[in-house]
Amino acid sequence: MQLNQVRQFYEKFIPLSNEEWALLEPNFRMLRLSKGEKLHSEGDICSDVTFVNKGLMKCYHFIDGKEYIEAFFSQNEYCSDYSSFLLREPGKLFIEALEECELVLLDYNTVQMLYDKVKNFQKFGRLMAEFLFTQISIRNNALLFETPETRYKKFSKNRPDLLQRVPQYMIASYLGVTPEALSRIRKRLLITT
Amino acid sequence: MQLNQVRQFYEKFIPLSNEEWALLEPNFRMLRLSKGEKLHSEGDICSDVTFVNKGLMKCYHFIDGKEYIEAFFSQNEYCSDYSSFLLREPGKLFIEALEECELVLLDYNTVQMLYDKVKNFQKFGRLMAEFLFTQISIRNNALLFETPETRYKKFSKNRPDLLQRVPQYMIASYLGVTPEALSRIRKRLLITT
DNA sequence: CGAACTTATTGATTCAAATCAATGAATAGT
DNA sequence: ACTATTCATTGATTTGAATCAATAAGTTCG
Numbered sequence: 001m002q003l004n005q006v007r008q009f010y011e012k013f014i015p016l017s018n019e020e021w022a023l024l025e026p027n028f029r030m031l032r033l034s035k036g037e038k039l040h041s042e043g044d045i046c047s048d049v050t051f052v053n054k055g056l057m058k059c060y061h062f063i064d065g066k067e068y069i070e071a072f073f074s075q076n077e078y079c080s081d082y083s084s085f086l087l088r089e090p091g092k093l094f095i096e097a098l099e100e101c102e103l104v105l106l107d108y109n110t111v112q113m114l115y116d117k118v119k120n121f122q123k124f125g126r127l128m129a130e131f132l133f134t135q136i137s138i139r140n141n142a143l144l145f146e147t148p149e150t151r152y153k154k155f156s157k158n159r160p161d162l163l164q165r166v167p168q169y170m171i172a173s174y175l176g177v178t179p180e181a182l183s184r185i186r187k188r189l190l191i192t193t
Numbered sequence: 194m195q196l197n198q199v200r201q202f203y204e205k206f207i208p209l210s211n212e213e214w215a216l217l218e219p220n221f222r223m224l225r226l227s228k229g230e231k232l233h234s235e236g237d238i239c240s241d242v243t244f245v246n247k248g249l250m251k252c253y254h255f256i257d258g259k260e261y262i263e264a265f266f267s268q269n270e271y272c273s274d275y276s277s278f279l280l281r282e283p284g285k286l287f288i289e290a291l292e293e294c295e296l297v298l299l300d301y302n303t304v305q306m307l308y309d310k311v312k313n314f315q316k317f318g319r320l321m322a323e324f325l326f327t328q329i330s331i332r333n334n335a336l337l338f339e340t341p342e343t344r345y346k347k348f349s350k351n352r353p354d355l356l357q358r359v360p361q362y363m364i365a366s367y368l369g370v371t372p373e374a375l376s377r378i379r380k381r382l383l384i385t386t
Numbered sequence: 387c388g389a390a391c392t393t394a395t396t397g398a399t400t401c402a403a404a405t406c407a408a409t410g411a412a413t414a415g416t
Numbered sequence: 417a418c419t420a421t422t423c424a425t426t427g428a429t430t431t432g433a434a435t436c437a438a439t440a441a442g443t444t445c446g
Contacts, residue, residue: 063338083330086323092334115316122315123308129322130279136326137276140333141285144369145256148433168394176337181433183395341403361424374403376425 001030005076006051006104013127014120023118029105033097039079040095046084048105052077055101056165060094060173069173071139072098072162079103082132098166148177149185194223198269199244199297206320207313216311222298226290232272233288239277241298245270248294249358253287253366262366264332265291265355272296275325291359341370342378 003025010016016024029048033039033055040046042062057079061068070093073079084091085108106114114121142151152175156163163171172182196218203209209217222241226232226248233239235255250272254261263286266272277284278301299307307314335344345368349356356364365375 061334061338068337083327086327115319122319126308126315126319126322129319129326133322133326133329134276134279136329136333140329140336141254143333144261144336145254167392178434179394180396180435184433187395360422362422371404372424373405373426377403380425 001028001104002053002102003028003104005053009051009076009078010124013131014124016120020118020120024114024121027106027110027114029107031103031105033101033103035097035099038094038096039103040081040084040091040093042092042094043090044081044084045088046081046091048080048107049082049085049111050079050095051104051106052079053102053104055103056098056162057101057103058096058098058166058170060096061092062094067170067173068176069170072159072166072174074161074165078128078132098170143176148175148181149188151175152182152185153189194221194297195246195295196221196297198246202244202269202271203317206324207317209313213311213313217307217314220299220303220307222300224296224298226294226296228290228292231287231289232296233274233277233284233286235285235287236283237274237277238281239274239284241273241300242275242278242304243272243288244297244299245272246295246297248296249291249355250294250296251289251291251359251363253289254285255287260363260366261369262363265352265359265367267354267358271321271325291363336369341368341374342381344368345375345378346382 006028007016007021010024030053031039031050039050039057052073052075054075056075057073058069059071059073059079059081061070071079079095081091081093081095083089084093088108111125115125142154146154152171155171155175168182169179172179175182177185199221200209200214203217223246224232224243232243232250245266245268247268249268250266251262252264252266252272252274254263264272272288274284274286274288276282277286281301304318308318335347339347345364348364348368361375362372365372368375370378
């Protein structure tokens with residue numbers, strides 16, 4: 001099991017001695033998903049925090065037959081229905097592989113155990129929660145206060161890789177508009193530019 | 194300085210021995226604000242986490258001459274521009290007293306110090322961040338997926354106190370609609386009910 | 387290769403809520 | 417008590433994006 005990416009990820013938040021890593025390492029589980037397979041569905045209580053070792057996941061609400069994409073998670077990102085994981089309540093999200101994926105999981109009980117056993121893991125948990133808070137705040141402010149056009153421009157700039165890997169109607173969903181609207185935005189930008 | 198409410202608040206998240214409390218207690222600062230005074234303005238780096246001992250605060254964006262209320266914080270709630278506090282970057286929020294307020298503050302450096310010095314404080318920080326994450330998620334899902342009418346109904350049910358204490362145009366702003374729209378929603382509900 | 391399906395584009399129409407405008411009710415200040 | 421101001425309501429109009437509809441371009445796979 002290739003865990004060097006995971007370790008690097010953790011070490012961006014906290015220092016980890018070899019001894020501490022040795023306590024962490026045996027707890028990870030590897031999961032491979034094919035394109036279209038789901039990690040998590042609406043109604044499930046999210047059982048694990050998940051690190052994307054390889055591939056691309058999408059995370060979405062499904063309401064009245066329509067997908068509303070909340071996030072894409074690619075290599076070296078953390079991906080879970082975090083609210084459900086924390087609250088131990090059935091979640092509202094689906095999480096699905098958009099490509100062949102290699103995931104590294106840590107289940108809820110193990111996480112709780114590690115908070116007690118591994119020095120610094122509590123801090124890691126705090127920093128992760130804080131990080132995710134700031135991420136969700138940024139996204140929400142964008143949806144509330146920026147125009148679809150601005151959101152598209154920023155997305156193109158920040159995630160040019162996803163622009164290639166993800167069909168346009170999913171980008172539209174992520175940006176909070178219909179595919180038709182995004183098509184028109186792109187047309188407008190081509191003319192203007 | 195009346196800190197029993199603060200202690201109770203902390204103890205909802207973690208156990209605190211008298212010794213630990215003795216380490217915490219001297220670090221709190223009390224701040225009184227009159228109606229209309231601001232705790233925090235756009236562009237400020239949020240310096241403190243703030244507990245509302247008494248009174249009512251509003252937290253809002255101010256864009257194109259208009260207020261967009263993000264949250265109300267009343268007695269026994271935590272109130273800050275948390276993103277700015279965490280990122281150490283200028284914030285986008287204003288936080289202002291809607292009534293005479295009594296606030297209890299803990300500044301950034303002290304918080305960091307306490308993470309190291311007080312057993313369990315790291316855990317408290319994690320639980321707070323997690324709690325705030327779930328709160329923001331709930332609000333955002335409401336704004337994205339519920340109708341203004343549903344949001345108003347839930348708000349009336351969950352915060353009947355605020356319905357009394359806060360003018361209707363501020364409720365409208367919090368619910369993400371104009372005052373005119375909220376007035377019409379209320380009318381509709383009166384007729385239907 | 388060509389059929390079947392998926393995705394993207396373009397145009398016409400609809401819709402929910404914002405904006406604009408006016409009036410009435412309530413509240414505050416002198 | 418009376419004026420000024422703020423707040424809530426109601427009606428008319430506008431608007432940005434969704435929906436509906438049709439076509440074109442691209443992909444997949446038998």
